[in-house]
Amino acid sequence: xxxxxxxxxxxxxxxxxxxxxxxxxxxxxxxxxxxxxxxxxxxxxxxxxxxxxxxxxxxxxxxxxxxxxxxxxxxxxxxxxxxxxxxxxxxxxxxxxxxxxxxxxxxxxxxxxxxxxxxxxxxxxxxxxxxxxxxxxxxxxxxxxxxxxxxxxxxxxxxxxxxxxxxxxxxxxxxxxxxxxxxxxxxxxxxxxxxxxxxxxxxxxxxxxxxxxxxxxxxxxxxxxxxxxxxxxxxxxxxxxxxxxxxxxxxxxxxxxxxxxxxxxxxxxxxxxxxxxxxxxxxxxxxxxxxxxxxxxxxxxxxxxxxxxx
Amino acid sequence: xxxxxxxxxxxxxxxxxxxxxxxxxxxxxxxxxxxxxxxxxxxxxxxxxxxxxxxxxxxxxxxxxxxxxxxxxxxxxxxxxxxxxxxxxxxxxxxxxxxxxxxxxxxxxxxxxxxxxxxxxxxxxxxxxxxxxxxxxxxxxxxxxxxxxxxxxxxxxxxxxxxxxxxxxxxxxxxxxxxxxxxxxxxxxxxxxxxxxxxxxxxxxxxxxxxxxxxxxxxxxxxxxxxxxxxxxxxxxxxxxxxxxxxxxxxxxxxxxxxxxxxxxxxxxxxxxxxxxxxxxxxxxxxxxxxxxxxxxxxxxxxxxxxxxxxxxxxxxxxxxxxxxxxxxxxxxxxxxxxxxxxxxxxxxxxxxxxxxxxxxxxxxxxxxx
Numbered sequence: 083x084x085x086x087x088x089x090x091x092x093x094x095x096x097x098x099x100x101x102x103x104x105x106x107x108x109x110x111x112x113x114x115x116x117x118x119x120x121x122x123x124x125x126x127x128x129x130x131x132x133x134x135x136x137x138x139x140x141x142x143x144x145x146x147x148x149x150x151x152x153x154x155x156x157x158x159x160x161x162x163x164x165x166x167x168x169x170x171x172x173x174x175x176x177x178x179x180x181x182x183x184x185x186x187x188x189x190x191x192x193x194x195x196x197x198x199x200x201x202x203x204x205x206x207x208x209x210x211x212x213x214x215x216x217x218x219x220x221x222x223x224x225x226x227x228x229x230x231x232x233x234x235x236x237x238x239x240x241x242x243x244x245x246x247x248x249x250x251x252x253x254x255x256x257x258x259x260x261x262x263x264x265x266x267x268x269x270x271x272x273x274x275x276x277x278x279x280x281x282x283x284x285x286x287x288x289x290x291x292x293x294x295x296x297x298x299x300x301x302x303x304x305x306x307x308x309x310x311x312x313x314x315x316x317x318x319x320x321x322x323x324x325x326x327x328x329x330x331x332x333x334x335x336x337x338x339x340x341x342x343x344x345x346x347x348x349x350x351x352x353x354x355x356x357x358x359x360x361x362x363x364x365x366x367x368x369x370x371x372x373x374x375x376x377x378x379x380x381x382x383x384x385x386x387x388x389x390x391x392x
Numbered sequence: 393x394x395x396x397x398x399x400x401x402x403x404x405x406x407x408x409x410x411x412x413x414x415x416x417x418x419x420x421x422x423x424x425x426x427x428x429x430x431x432x433x434x435x436x437x438x439x440x441x442x443x444x445x446x447x448x449x450x451x452x453x454x455x456x457x458x459x460x461x462x463x464x465x466x467x468x469x470x471x472x473x474x475x476x477x478x479x480x481x482x483x484x485x486x487x488x489x490x491x492x493x494x495x496x497x498x499x500x501x502x503x504x505x506x507x508x509x510x511x512x513x514x515x516x517x518x519x520x521x522x523x524x525x526x527x528x529x530x531x532x533x534x535x536x537x538x539x540x541x542x543x544x545x546x547x548x549x550x551x552x553x554x555x556x557x558x559x560x561x562x563x564x565x566x567x568x569x570x571x572x573x574x575x576x577x578x579x580x581x582x583x584x585x586x587x588x589x590x591x592x593x594x595x596x597x598x599x600x601x602x603x604x605x606x607x608x609x610x611x612x613x614x615x616x617x618x619x620x621x622x623x624x625x626x627x628x629x630x631x632x633x634x635x636x637x638x639x640x641x642x643x644x645x646x647x648x649x650x651x652x653x654x655x656x657x658x659x660x661x662x663x664x665x666x667x668x669x670x671x672x673x674x675x676x677x678x679x680x681x682x683x684x685x686x687x688x689x690x691x692x693x694x695x696x697x698x699x700x701x702x703x704x705x706x707x708x709x710x711x712x713x714x715x716x717x718x719x720x721x722x723x724x725x726x727x728x729x730x731x732x733x734x735x736x737x738x739x740x741x742x743x744x745x746x747x748x749x750x751x752x753x754x755x756x757x758x759x760x761x762x
Contacts, residue, residue, distance in 0.1 A: 124537065128725070164729065172733035177476040177537055181679055182728025189721025190424075196716040197428050305718075310545065317538040354557065360549035363542045370534050370542075 089221065091345060096225045098341035099334065100233060101299055105130070105291040105308075106333040107236035109315035110322070111243045112287025114329055117319055118247060119280035120260040120382040123165050124180025126288045127312025128187020133157045133292030135191040138303040139198060141205045141296075150205075150297050151232075151290065158289020161187065162282035170277045173386035184312070192305045199303070207301035208232055232294040239287075243326040256280050260380030263387040273387045288312065314366065321369050323378045332369070339365050405741065406691070409734050410684040414698070417726035421719060435715045442708020443701035449708065451590035455662060457700030459484065459654040461599040463678025464685060464692035465606040466650025470522075471687045472610055473643035474623040475529065479540025480651045480675025482547030483521045487514035487652025489551060491659030492559065492574045492666035495581035503580035510581060510656055511598070518652015519645045521547060526644030530637030536644060544675070551666070559666060573667035583661040593661035602650065606689035609646075619643050651675065673721070677703070680724050683731050699724070 109126050116123045133154035141150030161183060168179040208230035217227040247253035258266040259276045267273050295311075296303050314336060322328025343358035422432035443453050463480045470477040490513040495506055525539035555572040564571045583593040610616035621629045622639040630636050654674065659666055681699050685691030702724075706717035 122537075168729050168733040172736045174729075174732035174735060177478075178679075178683060178732040179729055181478065181676065182725045182732060184725065185676060185680075185728060186722050186725030189718045189723070189725055192718035193424075193716050193722055194428075196718065197430075310541065313538070313541045317535075317542070320535055320538060354553055356549040356553035356556065360546050360553075363545040363549075367528075367534075367539055367542045367546075370538060371528060371532055 091349070093221060093225055095338065095341050095345050097228075098344060099337040100225060100229060100237075102337035102340050103333045104233045104236045104299065105294045105311055106315050106318060106337065107239060107330065108232075108287045108291035108294060109312055110318040110329045110333060111239050111326055112284035112291070113316055113319045114243060114247070114284075114322070114324055114326060115256065115280045115287075116284035117383060118253075118260045118324055118380055119256045119277045120263065120380050120385060120387070121166075121169055121277050121281050122176045122180065122316070122384050123162075123169075123183075123281055123284055123288075124177055124313075124316060125161065125165055125183025125187065126180075126284075126291075126315050127308050127310060128184035129158050129161045129285050129288040130187070130292035130295070130308045130312045131191040131306070132161065132187040132194075133289035134296035134307050135194055135292075135303050136289075137293035138205060138296040139194070141207075142199070142203060147205075147208055147297055151293050154289040154293035155286050156289070158286040158292070159282055161289075162285025163278075165285060166278040166281040169386070170274050170281070173388065176384050176386075188306060191303075191307075195303055195305065202302060202304060204302045205297055208298040230298045232290070232298045235290075236294070237330075240326045240330045247326065252279075257380070259387075260382055263382050263385075267387070267389065277387075288315075291315070317366055317370060320379075321366070324380065325378070335369065336362050336366060401745075402742070405738055406686045406688075409738055410686070410695070410731055413684070413727050413730040413734060416730050417723045420726050421723045424722070425715065425719070430713070430715055435709055435713050435719070438709040438712040438715075439702070439705035439720075441705070442712070443705035447587070448590055449704055451587050451592035453697065453701040453704045454596055455591050455593070455700070456703045457696040458593075458596045458599045458661070459658050459674045460678050460681045460696035460699055461603055461692055462654035462657070463651045463674055464681035464696055465599075465603045465689040466647035467679050467682035468685070468687045468689050468692060469606055469610060469619065469650070470643045470647035471682065472616075472623045473619045473639055474626070475526070475640055475643050475647075476537050477522065477540055477644055477647040477651075478537050478675075478679070479522060479525060479543045479644075479648065480678050481671045481673070482540070482544035482675070483518040483648040483651035484655035484658070484671045484675055485544075485547040485551050486521045487518040487655030488659045488666055488670050489554065489559075489655075490514045490517040490652070491656030492577065495577040495660065496559075496575060499578040501580075506578075506581045507583065507660065510660055511653055514656025515649040515653040518655065519649035521652065522648015523641065523645040526641035526648075529644065530641040540644075551668070555666065555668065561665070571667075574665045576665045577660060581660050582664055583657070591662055593657075595657035595661040598657060599654075600693060602653070603689040603693055606650070610689070615639075615642070651678070654678075672703075677724060680728055683728060 136157040137150040137154035140153040213227040318332040321332040339362040425432040528534035685695035706720035710717040
């Protein structure tokens with residue numbers, strides 16, 4: 083135990099945290115768009131799984147990571163369209179249709195993996211890029227400025243999402259549709275169209291989240307690769323109070339707990355691994371319990387919109 | 393008092409839509425198989441044959457239907473209170489922990505005492521696992537979908553912890569295999585076999601009885617009335633003095649209890665020991681069974697038999713034709729998407745019929761449609 087929290091270990095924990103936070107950021111920021119417009123997409127995990135497979139398969143066969151990423155985004159878009167059609171056009175119970183989308187992604191990714199690949203293979207994923215000068219800063223440099231391009235993208239997405247949601251007319255429309263669809267409808271905002279767009283933005287980002295797992299972080303695919311990370315991402319949106327900064331805080335908190343748990347196992351600290359793995363989930367429940375700022379919840383969250391209903 | 397007329401048209405619609413959903417999903421599945429250059433007819437023939445083609449397959453389908461029916465009946469109770477229970481997996485696990493722990497702790501007890509105690513403890517453990525997200529939702533408005541998912545992960549790790557530590561099979565330790573499973577349960581704790589040389593056990597009867605109990609609870613008791621009122625319109629219920637938070641917590645606790653019982657029965661009826669991977673996704677498939685059963689416990693009975701058959705057939709199909717059994721998971725997902733989407737037409741149809749019958753005004757006053 084002595085010397086456990088040396089600078090090197092701390093730096094390692096934080097660096098692992100940044101990597102682990104990447105898929106959560108994409109998925110949870112995407113889900114923030116969907117939920118801000120009033121749609122809970124519970125199928126994020128399924129989208130991540132199928133996109134992770136698509137990215138991996140395309141990268142494996144074409145040797146192009148860019149094409150892999152594109153494939154993941156397209157799969158995300160397609161699944162986003164399915165989710166929007168069922169939840170917005172057909173006004174289905176969102177929690178239920180999300181579970182359907184999840185099971186579809188889980189089963190489909192496993193099916194395709196077994197039929198098209200079959201055995202465990204790996205790809206050369208995105209490599210860390212050291213940013214000149216900045217990566218030389220002691221301690222902070224290797225943690226923040228020596229990552230792969232998807233990780234940089236994930237962290238840049240935080241201010242970008244904030245800007246879109248808070249400073250553009252699109253963001254205003256998304257939030258209007260999520261708060262009061264009837265009022266938005268009465269001033270000529272197409273509620274259905276805005277919700278389709280928001281869900282699809284979220285789904286494409288969930289697709290990128292899946293790709294970040296299979297062709298940047300782990301560089302492999304296997305059954306149930308995400309192990310429920312998509313669900314955690316949905317929880318992070320609630321935790322973050324539907325604000326990108328809050329989502330960032332949640333993603334970092336969950337990831338640092340996870341990273342800590344990985345490191346204490348690596349360092350051979352005598353804690354049963356199952357207890358260590360359990361910790362981030364316990365933390366998430368606690369965090370949901372004490373912090374969720376429910377006043378900010380979009381008023382029409384989880385409610386399909388029907389014209390003429392008050 | 394006049395008994396309300398039995399609504400044949402509505403029942404027909406409630407049967408027709410899910411059946412159509414299953415066939416549509418199988419059709420999409422066939423298209424996917426064609427795209428993968430697999431002959432869908434051979435795959436589905438193997439699936440069908442595996443599920444109902446032999447005495448073993450048929451009984452095995454019922455064995456798999458048993459936990460689905462229990463989980464699904466519980467899901468119906470939660471859904472009727474408008475509470476979505478995604479925590480089936482975790483609740484099954486803690487129930488299964490009890491299912492192994494009780495018989496292993498009291499190995500000298502006779503079966504007539506041990507089996508009921510095991511079932512009750514499984515129910516209570518699952519109930520406790522449902523109560524936590526239930527009370528969090530009721531008191532602090534923590535989204536139950538998220539908390540139940542976290543509870544799943546916690547239960548899974550709890551089982552791993554116990555199986556790698558205090559509950560690990562002493563024989564496995566002595567032999568040095570260190571398999572993550574418990575010791576075998578004493579024989580008198582095993583549920584009786586219903587058909588010799590098969591795995592079909594008396595738990596199937598318990599499941600059917602409990603489905604009826606869930607039905608009676610929901611439609612013939614004040615508690616059930618409260619649960620359904622809260623689900624239909626929480627605001628109206630609150631104004632009329634129904635304790636909304638109580639019924640939300642209760643419904644999730646009961647759903648957890650049913651799933652916990654499913655876990656305990658799976659241990660004393662099928663596995664006879666606690667082992668990893670015991671839930672086999674029943675927590676999720678149970679949701680599908682509940683939906684297909686029209687969120688009615690009696691409707692879940694045929695639905696769970698169909699899905700039990702699908703699961704058994706999927707394994708057979710994988711062995712016979714090399715089509716991975718995960719095809720069935722994908723098909724289940726499509727079924728859920730179809731059925732949840734098709735509810736729109738069912739609602740519209742019902743609404744139009746009510747208008748025709750001149751009942752619309754009354755309905756609106758009593759809180760509107762679900």
